[in-house]
Amino acid sequence: MRRLLLIPPDTRPPTLELPASLARMTGVEVGVPPARALPAFFTPGDTDALRAWLLKMVAGADALVVCLETLCLGGMIPARRVSDSLEVALERLKVLREVKERRPGLQISAFGVIVRVAHDNDPHEEKPYYGQWGRELRAYSAAFDRLARHGESERGALDAARAALPADILADWLGTRERNRALHLEALNLLAEGVLGHLCLTLDDTTPYGLAAYDRRLLEARADELGVWERLDIYPGADEVPCALIARALRPGPHRVWVRYSGLGGAETEMLYEDRPAGELVRAHLRAAGCVPAETPDGADFVLAVNTPGLRQAHRQPDFATVDTPHRHLPAFVDALRAELEAHRRVSLADIAYPNGAESRLWTMLQGLPLARLAGFSAWNTAGNTLGTAVAFGVLAPLVTDRAAHAGALFARMVDDVLYQSWARYAVRDRLSDPSPFDLGPQREAAETLLRELITPRIQALWERHFAGQGLGLELGPPHLAWPRLFTGVFPLTVTADRG
Template sequence: MAALPSVLLIPPDTRPHTLELPASLARMTGATVRIPPAGALPDFFTPGDTDGLRTWLLREAPGAGVLIVCLETLCLGGMIPARRVSDDLPRVLDRLTVLQDVKRLNPELQIFAFGVIVRVAHDNDPHEEKPYYGQWGRELRAYSTAFDRHARHGAAEQEALQAARAAVPEEVLSDWLGTRERNRALHLAALDLLAGGVLAHLCLTLDDTTPYGLAAFDRRMLEARADELQVWSRLDIYPGADEVPCTLLARALRPGAVRVWVNYSGLEGAGAELLYEDRPAGELVRAHLRAAGCVLAHSPAEADFVLAVNTPGTRQAHWQPDHATVDTPHRHLPAFVDGLRASLDAGQTVSLADLAYPNGAERRLWQLLQPLPLEQLAGYSAWNTAGNTLGSAIAFGKLAPLVTDRAAQTGALFARMVDDALYQAFVRSEVRERLQNPSPFDLGDQREAAEAHLRALIAPRIHALWEQHFAGQGLTLDLGQPHLAWPRLFTGVFPLSVQPDRTPAPT
């Protein structure tokens, strides 16, 4: 097997999903991955050092084979800062030119870039958005929908658009739209770099999107430009965001089309509706497969791996259990689990994507999975949006044949089970119940108490999960101190390391 290229990674931010997960996927294949120094990367809504990133790139690029770069981090200080900073467009586009510079320094460097079309946040979050979004989020969302409906359907929507516009202060709307226009211009410039051969591949993704809205309007504008430039063979525009570093890593390290058999938990699972995407589950799967360099297989026998997808009965819901749209007769979880067992018993490579509920595993499915040999899965994912889950699970599956470090692969798999199932599906709500009406946006002085509850609740479960499924394989688990990534419960950090067991055999 040819040596894998050295990878440079500039992620959207420093959360475990966006930084540690792609780095761990690279490590399990034996690929070398280098990231910028911590001070150059963003911290929550504090921007990273764009000058420092440029210096780091110019220094590291001559010795690298692949660059995976988030355009928002490179040019605006991060995915969240890109929605908040006031940097003007000329300065932003000037920062983008470093990609041309490093390509000249190293013509063999394969640059895989991605940008995130500015979302219209579902929650009135004043930290991930500009502060005024905490007050005017609902009205801005209404304007977003009205604008796009008018753009598509014309005069019939004019009155609704005028009412939505009148409900938002002019200075707020102007600033909000200006941020979107600047970031769209960055993505249009990236399309030009793709057409010019500077970029090997480009993903432009829609974060927390809906069928109608300004993100959909932006998508159509970018698609029209892609038509003009004729760059679709190296371009993907689809719903996603935080998982794209994993997607592009899979594309870069294992080029060429990989065949995937998709097994849904319900016979009509491909038609299931999703809360944070603009299309049904089956179309989202196809989009994520293409972005990672995969194609649908015609049968399980010809597939390189099986992607097992737990979809809701008809539509995702927020609260478990939901018997109205998720846990319905439109699917049969015991049969789905039986199929997983059969695939594992047959020695097939299986990666499991659980997207029945956003923001964590389905509790019922997790319990049904426990009799299975979960350590034999090639991948597991159940975090945040359906797109986040799918992109991660597909990357695990595609990279499975390249695994050279079993401890690293086990660590990456186990970390997802700890975070996506143990924390997001169970412990997070238990911590919340122990606090005093915590804000979802900022825990304030309750953060210390939250982290103490987190450690007490999750550490025993982590060790129990390891003992049940992963012990006895010649590997050892070292667990650090669980804590929160940011001052909110949404994202936990679970430092763990899996290493070969070097305990001397008894004499």
């Protein structure tokens, strides 16, 4: 494959630079739309410009990975906020038929995100009224699904939840969900027609009960009717899906993967932002990237090492009630990783013990291992985000032609997932004056100044400890924030091969 086109969900490093870097480390050229065409936070991208760019670039492309929400509604976050009609969204979707007609051999992999029911009352990533009515909308969501699944015994809870909400707000919120679900149903038709080669419909920040689960069942029923399950995945995930689909496009499977958990019961542990236990989540992410479980480590293409909580994820670490419990034994897990590396097996490490960053205790234990020899590393945001990224690293490891590019992608994850998400963003927050988690406002400049002061020395130290002395050099730009909030940092870095 020579060239891959990517239309991402937005411009954050994990959704744009990360998947692009995974492709580039294999020698593939990656084309992405101009920044002006892509969404910026909750500001929609330019869908007309995206269409024009796609039609212009398709002639020289071998594969396309496209976010349906960006193509049709201006972005993953704008898709929860804009008032564009279903008719307009479906008209924009037709460009995929057009590019397939122009280039029949083009591999088109698409993904859509089933509208989440946000856990936090975020008025920026959701519609503005969610900041006031989020709790009530979540109650309605759960009650509706419980009624749909368990019958009239749940009717009272749904009536009470509906009565607690202004009718116009509920109607608008449900209308947005129905429009996006209809877009996904049409994408299933494109899959059945052969326009799409593979489709992922994922659940972002989901729970066992809620409207996302209800939508999932409707989409699954339509998939049953169309008979498209061989080329379809519906599972919890979102931001990491471009990585999985790029891995699938560049290295078709099946790839055999040996999964090693940090505890004997790791597959049964509970996640905070997913609707299923860790083991089922792992299986879903393996399938999305074209992988199957291996019977033994010796028969595997790579080892997926998964650090799970003892019983259930928790937000704050250390957590000795549900995460760091006797249900797992981290020293033995680290010993096993060392043995795998010494046996020259490819190992990709997914740390899902806590959401939104690596586990500090595990990271400390890992310092005696040659971390630069890992095929992949991931520990960011939800368990799904982490798993999809780690699996993609593992799948693509045999195709790496640019050692510096691989080291850069690996190091970038350690910088973001360990140094920033697990430490620096909390250190910065503690030095600000009661910052909002949704919008820093005038404190953004101070936050970015603090970030540069705190994290830059640690980035350099991490490089010196694990990556220096291998014929590679590091060029580091000034760290800053992706959006006016602390949740996502940007760490411009380039790894180069020393000339000598």
